[in-house]
Amino acid sequence: MDLISKPVAYAAAFLAVFASTNQAHANEPGESQQITPSGTQRTVGGSPDFFTGSVRVEPVWPADKNINASGGLVTFEPYARSAWHTHPAGQRLWVVSGVGLTQEWGKPIREIRAGDVVWCPPGVKHWHGASARAAMTHLAITGNVEGKNVTWMEKVTDDQYNAR
Template sequence: MNASPLRFALTFVVLQTFLTGAVEVWANDMVLADAQQKITRAGARVSVTGSTENFTGQVRVDPVWSADGNSNVSGGLVSFEPGARSAWHTHPAGQRLLVISGVGLIQEWGKPVQEVRPGDLIWCPPGVKHWHGAAPNSAMTHLAVTGAVAGKNVSWMEKVTDEQYDAR
């Protein structure tokens, strides 16, 4: 069988691409072979009470993970007793909230208070002033995933007044 020069060149390119890809996969496997999963056992992280400077009512923060060399975001479960809420605040890299249980309230500055329920996902854009907490008659827990800029993940502001909280 007589192969044409074009067919030979195409076969060479395909073979070269395959071999290059195989080398890249092998190199990636070598890097990944040195990586190991890390398990942080339940109970290894200490729960803290939300500070009275930044929260109204009873709030517990359970750190889930911290920002580190692998990821520039932290995560925490924040549990609000009925009527408890954060102060007004912003996040330089934004924040995602996933409501885990209960009924909560959120508000962006200048906009109406909104009710949130389990499964609701809230995106708080960078620099947008907001607050979040539990509804008056229900506790609420959310998972907060917060990015950091230059090591800072939140700027706290004034507390939410009872009038602001009740403006539904």
């Protein structure tokens, strides 16, 4: 499988599982599918208050009355990373492409690759980003508690990032 078709295969597998687990959740009477057209949500740069390096955030969907979790596609260029942070309801990261790094406070840095899924439990201090040699893109699915989905903390220092 070449590098182009591999992410497409992962996406197809993810959507097949997602569809099969959601068949029991029929729409309410009078509801219908909603489509958010591609390109209608603005991609933004990751705030320098919460990220180091070049980061792009593409909103995919907001939390709403149907699903109390937001989704965003986040691309980290080499060396880019988030600050330390926690999530009150946890977060799942599905690595779509590239090679990244993630670390829980007090534990070793771990490498993550396309196809990997990372579970960040509620309240666990962690960071994630690209490796030094490759960009990394992940789909972040983040739960909300009382409208809040993240608590940002201090930035990851270069020494912490390079401690491998």
